[in-house]
Amino acid sequence: MSTPTSVTVPGPAVPVRALEIQSRLRLAATWALIKPYWKSEDRKAGLGLLAFVVALNLGIVYINVLLNEWNRVFYNALEQHDYAAFKTLLIRFSWIAAFFIVAAISRQYYTMMLQMRWRTWMTGRFMDHWLGHQAYYRIEQTHATDNPDQRIADDLRSFTDGALTLSLGLLNSVVTLVSFVGILWSVSGPISFALGGGEIVIPGYMVWFAVGYAVIGSLVAHLVGRPLIGLSFQQEQYEADFRFTLVRLRENSEPVALYRGEPTEKAGLGARFGRIRANWNQLMRYTRRLTFVNSGYSQFAIIFPLIVAAPRYFAGKMTLGGLMQMSSAFGQVQGALSWFVDSYSTLVGWKAAANRLIDFQEAIRIAERQDQEHTGVRDIEVVSTDDASIRLDALALALPTPRRSSSAQAALVAPFSLTIAPGERWLVNGPSGCGKSVLVRALAGIWPYGSGTVELPRAARMLFLPQRSYLPIGTLADALAYPDAGTAHSSERLQQVLRETRLGQLTGQLDVLDNWSLRLSPGEQQRLAFARALLQKPDFLVLDEATSALDEDTEAAMYELVVGALPRSAIISVAHRSTVARFHDKRLRYLPADGVDGQGLAPAVSYRVVHEA
Structure with a gap:
């Protein structure tokens, strides 16, 4: 028996044009995917949880404002060698930190609760439409979309988790910006310089530096990282194809063994994994560029406000506490304005999952309408x-x-x-x-x-x-009675029909859980x-x-x-x-x-x- 050296995997690699389509933002379709839950029968519980999580986010932002003010007073106390104030401020910090910890833990817990409620509702909705009108069958007949199991199991989880993480992060950034921009404006003060024989004065100059810094960083991050959306889309597809092939080999282990088909199966699995690896290499390259941009952006942001404010501090126009407060406020404003940059990697994965769900939803709708593409004959x-x-x-x-x-x-x-x-x-x-x-x-x-x-x-x-x-995978009683439940018939009746069909050896295994199609x-x-x-x-x-x-x-x-x-x-x-x-x-x-x-x-x-x- 000759050993094959290569196997051609059905389906060509995704062309550049398809990659561009998969990388589109598709904002209207994404909003249509988000909106139904918040108008559903579960909206009251969902909106209640969302309101509570938002309140916790606002509370955390308020705590950060308190910490910013604490920084100013604390460093001024250090500069003045005020030991009594130092001890008092440490006690105050302990209380602030304790409230912060409680709020952060609660926010995480109730956010996860909301994620599961939303995912549960969307999973039920997709399952209803996928199984309704036998759309699952029609989709497989026309190959309208790949791996619906992966889209229901993984993409829905990524979509709901990412949507909450990103939206709450954006809300937190907006509130933080509103809370700290006034502080940064007043603390930084004006800057003046000579230009064309006159003097130019820019009030709240650190705010404008923060805005310019964030805008430039966001543009660079998007230009560098946009291809990651399509590549992430493809990576999910290739991973699902590889996993499906492994499951199919497991379920057909006996015929493969009888054919001695291990070399062919190994070559086929290797070819599919080769797609994963090739796409991953592209992900690595673009992720490296995006990480370089993000890391450089965040690291330089640490010293940027100190460099800009240093002339006023050394000129004696700003105290050490004021310098630290301004640095902290700049970090908060710059961080709020940098939500897009900081969240870009998460946004890429979320948008890829959203695009896959949009395609899957459209395939289900086509199947429900029986709008199949065939020639010359009308539908039965x-x-x-x-x-x-x-x-x-x-x-x-x-x-x-x-x-x-x-x-x-x-x-x-x-x-x-x-x-x-x-x-x-x-x-x-x-x-x-x-x-x-x-x-x-x-x-x-x-x-x-x-x-x-x-x-x-x-x-x-x-x-x-x-x-x-x-x-179905389950008890023998469930497999025997399908599509009824195994409990729909008495054990005596189940045993009787097994004996009548020459399967008497199975009468004692009705409650055994197994994959009976393999057994x-x-x-x-x-x-x-x-x-x-x-x-x-x-x-x-x-x-x-x-x-x-x-x-x-x-x-x-x-x-x-x-x-x-x-x-x-x-x-x-x-x-x-x-x-x-x-x-x-x-x-x-x-x-x-x-x-x-x-x-x-x-x-x-x-x-x-x-x-x-």
């Missing part, structure tokens, strides 16, 4: 009726084809009509790839591609058994699906190659079981084996289509469907 209409039968009226099936594509293979099956009445037994067969599973999806009402109408009984229960059934063999999983049908007693049972992993004897036993237990249920089976034909009295056969399109180049449809008794 699904109608709920009071009739007891399933009716297909002029149903034509197609494949999803992008609107820009000129492919003539969008149409798959020519229009046909069919009625499936309760108690009927239908066998659907035809060549592999002809669209039999597409018909199953249309019967389920989840396949919009094509035309015609699917009328489904409103009161009827339908159960679909695909070739590989879905088994059970394909044949056991298919027998578990038949046990599920016995539990739920559907009006319509649709089996899509549901016995492909069973031997003929077990297959016959399963069919005899459901036919006997569900005499009034309609059974529709998609199967290749002729052995299941004796359990059905009607047949739906896929045959190659006759005729060509208008230009005589290719068949207008690939297959036609005929009914046989």
Whole structure:
């Protein structure tokens, strides 16, 4: 067996144009993402917590004002060798520090509480829309967005945490600026210099120095760091792709081991991690530049006010306490004006998460509107009726084809009509790839591609058994009863259907928590699906190659079981084996289509469907 040296990972690297799009601010869409929670049913609790956190922030700013005044008095006492005042001021500082600690701890605690409330509400909202209208299925069919699990789990957390951190930081900066700009104005005093034979006087000159310093720093930081938004967007995508591939390998460990596919898997994982590393290298370069700007900016800000104020101090126009108060006030004003610079790294990560959520939300909205991009065929209409039968009226099936594509293979099956009445037994067969599973999806009402109408009984229960059934992670009882909860049926009934489907060895494990899709063999999983049908007693049972992993004897036993237990249920089976034909009295056969399109180049449809008794 040859060992592959490289694997091409599907999908090219994100081009420069896409990186520019991902780096856009998209302010209106971001605000539309923020606003709904504050108008929701949870808004009272959220606004109450927000008001309390804001009050704590204002209290901390007030404490900083007290500390600034304390600096002036304290350093003047040191300069005057006033020991009594020194002791009094230390006691005052202890009280101020104690209040500061209590306020800081409370602010952190209640901010985290608000973050979780907001995240909980947004997670519920996204989950409702993602699962509603089966948007999760349609998004996967059209690949409208990548890794929705990561966007719900990680991006929502980053978005809510970052939104509160940044907004409260901005509020704190504004209040700090308002509180300290007057102090800095009065303490710094005017500065005068000769210009053109006259004297220019600038009152509160340190305020203007702080403003100019912050503006220049903000502009430089944005110019240097803006590409980080798009790079952070891509990093989240590549990390999620790599993590998904690892999970998929774990869930398919047995077939990979049987194929001896470890070298190929290792190469594929290495290629995906290579994307992470390449994007990370770009992040490193831009982060290094931004860190250089931020570090230089913050370090020089320490000595900048001392340098500017030094002439007045050494001229005897300012006391040591006044110098320290002015330095402290300048730091507060400059820090408030530098919110953009200091928060830029956080802002970049938050904006990348917001952009990913905006794209995900738009994909969900498109899926909800069934606004899929396909050519030549209108959407299948699904109608709920009071009739007891399933009716297909002029149903034509197609494949999803992008609107820009000129492919003539969008149409798959020519229009046909069919009625499936309760108690009927239908066998659907035809060549592999002809669209039999597409018909199953249309019967389920989840396949919009094509035309015609699917009328489904409103009161009827339908159960679909695909070739590989879905088994949720949980107890065996939950996996057996899905989509019902395991507690919806008695243990005796669950054990009974397990024995009837030749799974008696599992009767003692109903309360065992496990990943049953990995624990059970394909044949056991298919027998578990038949046990599920016995539990739920559907009006319509649709089996899509549901016995492909069973031997003929077990297959016959399963069919005899459901036919006997569900005499009034309609059974529709998609199967290749002729052995299941004796359990059905009607047949739906896929045959190659006759005729060509208008230009005589290719068949207008690939297959036609005929009914046989």
